[in-house]
Amino acid sequence: MSEGPLSRQPDKLDYLSPTQFRFGINQLPKVEFFTTAANIPGINMGEAMFDTPFKNFGVMGDKLTYENLEITFIVDEFLENYKELHNWMTGIGFPEARTQFGNLKTEGGQVVPSQGKSAGQENISGMFSDATLTITSAKNNPVIEARFQDVYPVALSALAYNQQESDITYLTANVTFTYKIYTLHTL
Secondary structure (H helix, E strand, O other): OOOOHHHHOOOOOOOOOOOOEEEEEOOOHHHHHOEEEEOOOOEEEEEEEEOOOOOOEEEEEEEEEEOOEEEEEEOOOOOHHHHHHHHHHHHHHOOOOOHHHHHHHHHOOOOOOOOOOOHHHHHHHHHOEEEEEEEEOOOOOEEEEEEEEEEEEEEEOOOOOOOOOOOOOOOEEEEEEEOOEEEEEEO
């Protein structure tokens, strides 16, 4: 028996709102409260070309490429949330001394190691964090979670001050994260 047109109609007709989300990241508790924008990154699967004497054929690839996770947050008056990210990045890159790398784990008291780490990886747990982007319904009920594993920052935007602003526009910062993988979970 074949499916009729009525059986293929969607049973949920609500549209997804771009303002209904919550972002949480273990390493940055002061950033998650002020987050104003986030994305579920795109995924790309490459294409391999199969050469023949007549025509080259595309064959589906076997490796996925994940786009970066990007968030925007309002910077608080004392730059506490901006400094959380700045300290995380300088701890990873340690531009002044190797002790900055060692302090990354001890100063970041909020660090919760990812599940499944081996004993040798526990000493670098401050370098990574897990993050969750929760998508909520129109009634603010969580419906989908994008769970990011082993997130770390790769770019933090500048803060541009300007005395000529005619109206107060609060400063925001953008941060770009790379991660191992993300998965989508229906709640």
